[in-house]
């Protein structure tokens with residue numbers, strides 16, 4: 001079992017959803033590769049502090065418990081604690097890269113991802129947890145940045161690849177009010193449209209591909225983003241059959257089951 005070379009699951013995006021999903025999978029013994037654009041933005045919050053009760057038995061609950069409660073962490077402290085817990089898991093490899101598209105086999109099944117550097121990564125299951133980063137445009141005053149959050153670059157390639165494969169999207173906007181430290185800004189981004197993602201996260205017409213959290217059209221709040229990651233880990237672990245399951249023994253992903261917010 002080598003999560004870097006032959007993962008059972010590739011999780012794309014280390015926001016709250018992807019971090020919880022990848023950590024939960026690794027804790028279940030599933031070799032997991034977590035690919036995220038920058039290691040410096042793992043579990044980034046839009047502002048400072050995270051005043052919500054983390055889902056039980058998840059990654060955030062673990063770090064909150066160690067700190068004496070969720071209010072004990074600043075956003076920077078949360079980033080450091082989450083990154084440490086991810087790096088500590090032997091079944092999990094965290095890779096800094098941007099996923100630019102999918103790889104499919106001759107039957108149309110998703111078998112891995114393309115990365116910006118040109119190195120292909122293979123796995124029987126791929127989970128997109130890319131939040132507000134699909135064709136994201138950040139507006140602050142009159143300036144426009146290609147970013148999913150302030151100064152966090154958002155490549156358009158993955159979105160364009162999904163569109164080329166027939167997936168439909170809808171536009172969403174998220175706004176962060178300004179404060180004494182920074183002016184407010186708005187992010188316009190794409191999420192998979194209604195009907196594109198089944199209740200278990202399976203993406204329509206792309207077997208092997210799942211999507212969770214904001215990019216799948218779920219509510220954009222921190223508590224549900226974390227909860228959906230925890231639930232995604234449980235579901236995906238059940239599909240691959242637990243630790244060190246061989247690809248040959250793996251059941252085909254079902255098209256119904258948990259988890260998803262409407």
Ligand SMILES: Cc1cc2nc3c(=O)[nH]c(=O)nc-3n(C[C@H](O)[C@H](O)[C@H](O)COP(=O)(O)OP(=O)(O)OC[C@H]3O[C@@H](n4cnc5c(N)ncnc54)[C@H](O)[C@@H]3O)c2cc1C
Nearest residue numbers: 013015016017036037098099130131132133213220221222
């Ligand atoms: C402007 C703004 C204001 C917000 N205000 C609030 C608020 O007040 N309260 C609240 O509860 N929530 C708020 N939210 C929502 C909150 O940030 C999200 O609900 C939550 O962070 C989403 O978590 P996520 O894991 O789904 O995605 P994200 O946190 O968006 O994480 C996605 C991750 O995927 C990575 N990624 C993206 N594309 C790729 C790729 N192609 N390859 C590799 N990695 C990739 C990104 O780098 C990022 O690390 C706000 C969001 C924004 C953008």
